[in-house]
Amino acid sequence: DTGVSQNPRHKITKRGQNVTFRCDPISEHNxxxxxxxxxxxxxxxxxxxxxxxxxxxxxxxxxRFSAERPKGSFSTLEIQRTEQGDSAMYLCAxxxxxxxxxxxxxxxxxxxxxxx
Amino acid sequence: KQEVTQIPAALSVPEGENLVLNCSFTDSxxxxxxxxxxxxxxxxxxxxxIQSSQREQTSGRLNAxxxxxxxxxxxxxxxxxxxxxxxxxxxxxxxxxxxxxxxxKGTLLTVNP
Numbered sequence: 001d002t003g004v005s006q007n008p009r010h011k012i013t014k015r016g017q018n019v020t021f022r023c024d025p026i027s028e029h030n031x032x033x034x035x036x037x038x039x040x041x042x043x044x045x046x047x048x049x050x051x052x053x054x055x056x057x058x059x060x061x062x063x064r065f066s067a068e069r070p071k072g073s074f075s076t077l078e079i080q081r082t083e084q085g086d087s088a089m090y091l092c093a094x095x096x097x098x099x100x101x102x103x104x105x106x107x108x109x110x111x112x113x114x115x116x
Numbered sequence: 117k118q119e120v121t122q123i124p125a126a127l128s129v130p131e132g133e134n135l136v137l138n139c140s141f142t143d144s145x146x147x148x149x150x151x152x153x154x155x156x157x158x159x160x161x162x163x164x165x166i167q168s169s170q171r172e173q174t175s176g177r178l179n180a181x182x183x184x185x186x187x188x189x190x191x192x193x194x195x196x197x198x199x200x201x202x203x204x205x206x207x208x209x210x211x212x213x214x215x216x217x218x219x220x221k222g223t224l225l226t227v228n229p
Binding site: 004006035040041042043044045048056091093103104105106107108109110112 | 157159161205207221
């Protein structure tokens with residue numbers, strides 16, 4: 001069990017550029033989540049996948065954001081035409097859901113995005 | 117819409133003291149409640165998970181309780197140590213296909229040696 005891995009750890013970009021983050025969940029976990037956290041706040045839910053299907057998207061996820069989880073393995077989160085308000089820590093988590101029972105969420109270390 | 121509040125926002129205690137962190141939530145139809153620890157600039161580490169049918173969970177020096185009727189959860193830390201210094205977050209989870217966590221803003225705990 002190598003835990004949830006996120007890359008890169010830090011990303012600095014200029015306003016208007018596109019960025020992509022990657023998350024590798026714990027291998028046997030079927031659910032994968034993306035959260036966003038700003039300083040002094042708790043994480044906010046963005047979206048989640050059950051295997052390869054994206055089941056829910058928050059209203060926080062504007063049209064500039066897109067997430068994929070091809071083949072139900074790793075996931076990518078892309079932000080197009082970044083804005084300064086996108087600066088935040090982007091956290092990925094995974095869990096093993098059996099039926100309607102959900103086990104603990106395991107989080108990665110996050111990707112800190114700074115938009116200049 | 118679920119809202120989660122944590123009190124206090126910050127807490128400073130001397131080493132060895134027992135302490136309680138509080139969490140309240142607005143929607144009693146909570147499916148489960150998780151407590152997390154977050155170190156500066158890092159991700160979250162799950163501490164305890166309480167399912168809605170349970171009243172408490174224990175792990176080592178940590179004990180978490182859940183009272184759905186009052187919309188409250190507490191995290192009790194016994195014999196605090198400087199290594200316990202971190203931000204503690206509670207999060208309420210929905211059930212089934214709507215499973216997602218709603219987080220509080222956290223309590224910043226400092227344990228002074």
